Amino acid sequence: MxxxxxxxxxxxxxxxxxxxxxxxxxxxxxxxxxxxxxxxxxxxxxxxxxxxxxxxxxxxxxxxxxxxxxxxxxxxxxxxxxxxxxxxxxxxxxxxxxxxxxxxxxxxxxxxxxxxxxxxxxxxxxxxxxxxxQKKQKKLADKDTTTKKQNGVMDGPTASQQINRKDMKLDQSGVNRSYDIKIENFDIAFGERVLLTGAALHLSEGRRYGLCGRNGLGKTTLLKMISSGNLQIPSHISILHVEQEVVGDDTVSLESVLESDVERHNLLLREKELNQILNSSAKGDNLLSTELSEIYDKLEAIEANKAPARAAVILAGLGFSPEMQRAPTKSLSGGWRMRLALARALFSKPDLLLLDEPTNMLDMKAIIWLENYLQTWQTTILVVSHDRSFLNSVCTDIVHLYNKKLDTYKGNYDQFDKTKEERLKNQKKEYEAQKQYRDHIQVFIDRFRYNANRASQVQSKLKLLEKLPPLEPPGKDTDVTLRFPECEKLASNILQLDEVQFYYDKSRLIFDNVDCNANMSSRICIVGENGAGKTTLLKILLGDNSPTKGIRHAHRSLRIGYFCQHHVDQLEMDLTSIELLAQRFPGRTVEEYRGVLGQYGVTGELATRPVTSLSGGQKSRVAFAVMSMTNPNFFILDEPTNHLDMETIEALGNALKKFGGGVILVSHDERLIKMVCEELWVVRDKKVLSLEGGFPEYKKIVEEELKAQGC
Incomplete structure (x- = not known):
């Protein structure tokens, strides 16, 4: 020793x-x-x-x-x-x-x-x-905290699950070949905040599930826990989670999609290798020839020759032109690389496809194509989306995340909404009946508590009350309200474009001879395919881009509130919401900042959290608060519904209808457009056209174009 x-x-x-x-x-x-x-x-x-x-x-x-x-x-x-x-x-x-x-x-x-x-x-x-x-330990702890804060890294999510040992043995032995997924009794937490507790998720093979719930409850985190393997799923089930854009390199877009089918890709590589060996050898090898024949049989079985055409159809449906399909992935923007990631997922056909807000990156034409494509999907889908029309078209079931539990409903979103309301009414009736029954017993106890002749009956009633389960009122989500500030009224046309022409490069004209105008009562929606120039038109209206020809007229008292599609990039992630407003608009009290945030649902403890820890929808609400601090009298909104939950989209529509100023928005959310907009501008062929018939007419035109293209 x-x-x-x-x-x-x-x-x-x-x-x-x-x-x-x-x-x-x-x-x-x-x-x-x-x-x-x-x-x-x-x-x-x-x-x-x-x-x-x-x-x-x-x-x-x-x-x-x-x-x-x-x-x-x-x-x-x-x-x-x-x-x-x-x-x-x-x-x-x-x-x-x-x-x-x-x-x-x-x-x-x-x-x-x-x-x-x-x-x-x-x-x-x-x-x-x-x-x-102690000084050294404090220094190390402070350094670790500072690094996390600088990188915007919070304590990651964690998951715990009660594993069924019988299912585990079947999985290990290879006996279990079912493609149904059952995740029982699991918990998920993010730091000290519990998102799910004692939850269960059952997914039947071939069903298409929509995952719904308020912002910040943990829908995206649940998808990440499933895809990362933190929640136990049978090993023979392949999972694909579309969350990151494809890394840009010299690979052609079409080839990138084809490579996502790993089996086909490996077979083709081996075929090429064997052919080179056999061609270079003067004498043939029987074993290699036999292997090559087997590879040809496998390629024929998986219909490898039809794969390029199938990949091209998927890319075309998602908006890729023939030139873009032949372009290297490094030449694509981030949004198009996300579409490419979605195309790879659709082409590879995993057993479980996880989609998180797939419509955020798509225009209306691509959304309609995706809805039609997923309706014939053979394997299981779990999709997070706040597009009501998309969920109605695609989903066979709805999984509702509420009160740290998961409840599954049969049918699409409209059926779920109706069933949920009926269930809530029944729960209220049951609660009231139970409360009335208990009150009746309590009245008897209070009346005869001191009556010796009724002592035994009182004791019996007391024991009966003790045995009854705790009575809890049925839970209901709090109503979401958004409230835009009052604004100064302006007369006549306050924003107008006359014979406007615009280009970034003379060889590629974006707009030619555009005439349009808006006033304080305008409720205008701009639609069009991605790349047609919708965002460019907004920047011309804002005054950020000057027309190369023509004139932009704006009222001298016009104050525009602009909501950017990529608003997250404009927020300081390491600050709290209150600190963010104080930095942008100094000189006011904390109560004033809280009051503004409260108008958009960022209240209480939410306002003191770092922005990086908020969900996408909560960040959007902070962006709305920042936008309203200048008291604008005209709103220009670029995809404001991205990341917002159903209830918040509804509240946004009501707030825009009550707003005293004008509104121009770019959106693909059918429900919001129908709620708010009275005029539709279509951007196409270097023009901006006002479409009679509104959104239903535009959707009809898009569906006819897709049908003509065979998509």
Whole structure:
């Protein structure tokens, strides 16, 4: 057994014995001796104080040697306790001090020995060493916190699940080939915040599930937990989660989609390799020829020859022109790379497809195509979307995240909404009936509590009340309200474009001879395919882009509130919502900032959280608050519904209808457009046309175009 005490005193001859005892005691702790760095962190500051001539490197070397002794298993796990004495009989402590003659002998007693002052450690030195340790630990903790804050990294989500051992054995043995998914009794938390507790998720093969719920409840986190393997799913089920854009390189877009079918890609590579070997060899190899024949059979079985056409149809449906399909992925913007990621997922056909807001990156034409495509999907889908029309068209079931639980409803979103309301009414009736029954019993108890003749009946009623389960009123989501501020009224046309022409490059004209105008009562929606120039038109209306020809007229008192599609990029992620408003609009009180945030549902503790920890919909609400701080009298909104939940979209529609100023918005949310907009501008062929018949007419035109293209 190696002796820590001898080793340390050998390295530090002048060390105080009390420090030796303290240090060796710490070294007996398995947590301290987990590594040489841990040993240095624990005892290094003490040893540095003992001998100032030794450098930090010298101390580290001593700690490395101590760790080597520990790793070799030479150090006893016994803590040094000093000399031991065996007692022959019990000792009465009081008798030890009765006789003065024994006082002199007490100095040798293990019970009454006083510490020799020469062995006492310097208290100032010990306090200084401990202060150094605390300072170093605080510095490391602060550094870790600062790094997380700078990177916008919060404590990641965690999941725990009760595993069915029977299913686990079946999965390991390969017997379980069912494609139904059952995740029982699981919890998900994000830091200290519990998102789901005791939840269960059942997905039947071939069904299409829409995951719905308020912003910030954990829908996206649930998808990430499933795709990352934190929640147990049978290993034979392939999962694909579309959440990140494709990395740009020299790969052609069409080829990138084809490569997502790993089986086909590997077979083609092996076929090419075998053909090269056989062509270079003068004499054929029977084994290689046989393998090549088998590869041809497999390629034929999976219809590999039809794959390029199928990939091209998917890309065309998502808006890729023939030129874009042949372009390298590095030439695509982030939005188009996200579409490419979606195309790869649709082409590879996983057993479980996880989609998070797939319509956010698509124009109306692509959304209609995707709805039609997913209606014939053969495997299981779990999709998070706040587009009511999309959920109605695609989903066979709805999974509702509410009160940290998951409830599944048959049917599309409209059926779910109706069923949920009926269920809530029934729960209210049941609650009222139960409350009335309990009140009736309580009245009897109160009336005859002191009646001796009814004592037994009262006791019986009391026991009955105790056995009844706790009575809780049925839960209901709080109503969402958005409220835009009152604004100054302006007369006549306040925003107008006359014979406007615009281009970034003379060889590619974007707009030519555009005439349009808006006033304080305007409720206009701009639609068109991606790349047609919708966002460019908004920037011309804002005055950010100047027409290359023609004139933009704007009222001198016009104040435009602009909601950017990529508003998240414009928010300081490390600040709280209150701090963000204070930085942008200084000079007001915290109560005023809270009041503005409260108009958009960012209340209480939400307003004191870092923006990075908020959900996409909550960040949108903060962006609305920032937009309204200038008290605008005209709104230009670019895709305001992205990330908003159903209830907030409804509240946004009501708020825009009540707003006293004008509104121009770009959106593909059918419900919001029908709620708010009275005029439809279609951007196409370098023109901006006002369409009679509104959104229904535009949707009809798009469906006819898709049908003509065979998509």
């Amino acid at each position: 190696a002796d820590y005490e001898n080793f340390i005193t050998g390295c530090f001859p002048s060390i105080d014995p009390e420090i030796v005892n303290y240090v060796t005691g710490m070294l007996e702790d398995s947590d301290v001796t987990a590594s040489s760095d841990d040993i240095f962190e624990a005892i290094g500051p003490f040893l540095e104080q003992v001998d100032e001539n030794k450098t930090e490197d010298d101390i580290r070397e001593i700690c490395n040697r101590l760790f080597a002794l520990t790793s070799a298993g030479d150090v006893s796990n016994e803590v040094h306790k000093g000399p031991h004495k065996i007692l022959d009989a019990p000792i009465h402590l009081g008798s030890l001090i009765e006789d003065k003659k024994t006082v002199a002998e007490e100095s040798s007693s293990i019970w009454m020995t006083k510490r020799d002052s020469g062995l006492q450690v310097d208290s100032k030195q010990l306090a200084k060493a401990e202060a150094l340790i």
